[in-house]
Amino acid sequence: MAGLVEIGREIGNWIWFILAGLLLLGELLLPGAQLIWLGVAALATGLVVPLLDIGWQGQLVLYAVLAFVTLLLGRRMFPRGPKMSDRPFLNRRGEALIGRAFVLREPIAGGIGQVRVDDTVWRVMGEDCPAGARVVVTGIDGATLTVRPEGTAA
Numbered sequence: 001m002a003g004l005v006e007i008g009r010e011i012g013n014w015i016w017f018i019l020a021g022l023l024l025l026g027e028l029l030l031p032g033a034q035l036i037w038l039g040v041a042a043l044a045t046g047l048v049v050p051l052l053d054i055g056w057q058g059q060l061v062l063y064a065v066l067a068f069v070t071l072l073l074g075r076r077m078f079p080r081g082p083k084m085s086d087r088p089f090l091n092r093r094g095e096a097l098i099g100r101a102f103v104l105r106e107p108i109a110g111g112i113g114q115v116r117v118d119d120t121v122w123r124v125m126g127e128d129c130p131a132g133a134r135v136v137v138t139g140i141d142g143a144t145l146t147v148r149p150e151g152t153a154a
Contacts, residue, residue: 013045013046013050013059016043016045016049016059016063017042017043017046019039019042020039020040020042020043020046021039022039023035023036023038023039023042024036024039026039034071034074036074037067037070037073037074038067038070038071041063041066041067041069041070041071042067044066044070045059045062045063048062049062094140094143095140097117097122097137097140098138098139098140099136099137100136100137101135101136101150102115102116102117102135102137103115103132103133103134103135104124104129104130104131104132104133105121106131107128107129107130107133108124108128108129108135108147110128111125111126111127111128112124112125113126113129113131115135115147122144122145123144123145124137124145125141125144125145125146126146126147126148126149127148127149129149133149133150134149134150134151135148135149135150136148136149136150
């Protein structure tokens, strides 16, 4: 233990700059791991220690407090969680069709038919209906829409 204390005295506050560099490098390698805030705390500790002239125990306490504060500030400035989109069905076009009504392009025979949605033809599954009948989309399974005749109970 005495050897570590001597090494710490020789290195001085540079240990905090080294630790900050390692933590910031770790953030580059493991993005989202929150290491950036610990690195900022280590950097701040390295800058404050020469001004306070405190022992290694005080430095560790200072680092712990600064790490806690920077983590809290980081979470407040950059909250995690789902971001609301102005286009929630982007890349999920089929889900946006649920509840909409369309006219059958081809009859549903044997449970399979087709509807035209804008410039696309979709395969549909549901109870048999003639071409031209209006159907409501109730679900989606891959690239196949599940439909029911308009006006029937869900």
